[in-house]
Amino acid sequence: xxxxxxxxxxxxxxxxxxxxxxxxxxxxxxxxxxxxxxxxxxxxxxxxxxxxxxxxxxxxxxxxxxxxxxxxxxxxxxxxxxxxxxxxxxxxxxxxxxxxxxxxxxxxxxxxxxxx
Amino acid sequence: xxxxxxxxxxxxxxxxxxxxxxxxxxxxxxxxxxxxxxxxxxxxxxxxxxxxxxxxxxxxxxxxxxxxxxxxxxxxxxxxxxxxxxxxxxxxxxxxxxxxxxxxxxxxxxx
Numbered sequence: 011x012x013x014x015x016x017x018x019x020x021x022x023x024x025x026x027x028x029x030x031x032x033x034x035x036x037x038x039x040x041x042x043x044x045x046x047x048x049x050x051x052x053x054x055x056x057x058x059x060x061x062x063x064x065x066x067x068x069x070x071x072x073x074x075x076x077x078x079x080x081x082x083x084x085x086x087x088x089x090x091x092x093x094x095x096x097x098x099x100x101x102x103x104x105x106x107x108x109x110x111x112x113x114x115x116x117x118x119x120x121x122x123x124x125x126x
Numbered sequence: 127x128x129x130x131x132x133x134x135x136x137x138x139x140x141x142x143x144x145x146x147x148x149x150x151x152x153x154x155x156x157x158x159x160x161x162x163x164x165x166x167x168x169x170x171x172x173x174x175x176x177x178x179x180x181x182x183x184x185x186x187x188x189x190x191x192x193x194x195x196x197x198x199x200x201x202x203x204x205x206x207x208x209x210x211x212x213x214x215x216x217x218x219x220x221x222x223x224x225x226x227x228x229x230x231x232x233x234x235x236x237x
Contacts (some may be wrong), residue, residue, distance in 0.1 A: 042224040054228040107224040111181040112157045113224055116169040
């Protein structure tokens with residue numbers, strides 16, 4: 011069964027500083043990996059996804075993530091954080107949808123606080 | 127294209143009642159999945175419908191059910207509500223590539 015671990019429940023960074031949110035997954039084959047962001051009381055917004063190919067993927071709002079198979083990781087990064095990035099971030103893993111459908115398994119989330 | 131819409135946005139129900147939530151997917155998306163989000167359990171998959179058929183089911187009791195219509199709109203129903211059913215219910219639609227596009231959610235409060 012798939013699982014996702016986000017080791018950091020809370021992270022605080024200063025505005026303008028770089029950010030890295032950690033995500034480790036457990037899945038036997040090549041996973042479908044996603045990062046979502048959620049503002050309080052809102053739905054989830056897709057930041058980026060990885061299915062195959064180039065292991066460094068670019069997303070919206072200046073975010074990027076790198077897939078490292080050897081470490082079973084898919085960490086999210088941003089070079090310079092803005093106050094508006096304060097939110098909760100979720101890493102998720104899926105399987106090939108043609109065989110398994112579109113079910114996603116989510117990590118527990120990391121709450122990002124930005125200091126001015 | 128319009129995004130995923132969910133109605134109603136907020137609901138307050140009493141224990142023992144039943145509730146129906148609605149989700150309209152992005153135009154052209156035939157897959158609709160439902161998730162429950164609570165502070166204690168996080169985001170948990172309820173079920174997925176594709177072309178009016180349930181394709182996946184999570185580990186929830188039979189009180190939770192759903193259906194999908196020919197226009198891909200989906201409803202989920204919770205019968206005999208319990209206090210623990212209070213949650214944000216999120217719907218996600220997909221064109222079939224594995225990516226879920228989420229709606230704003232329905233906040234259900236059971237008193």
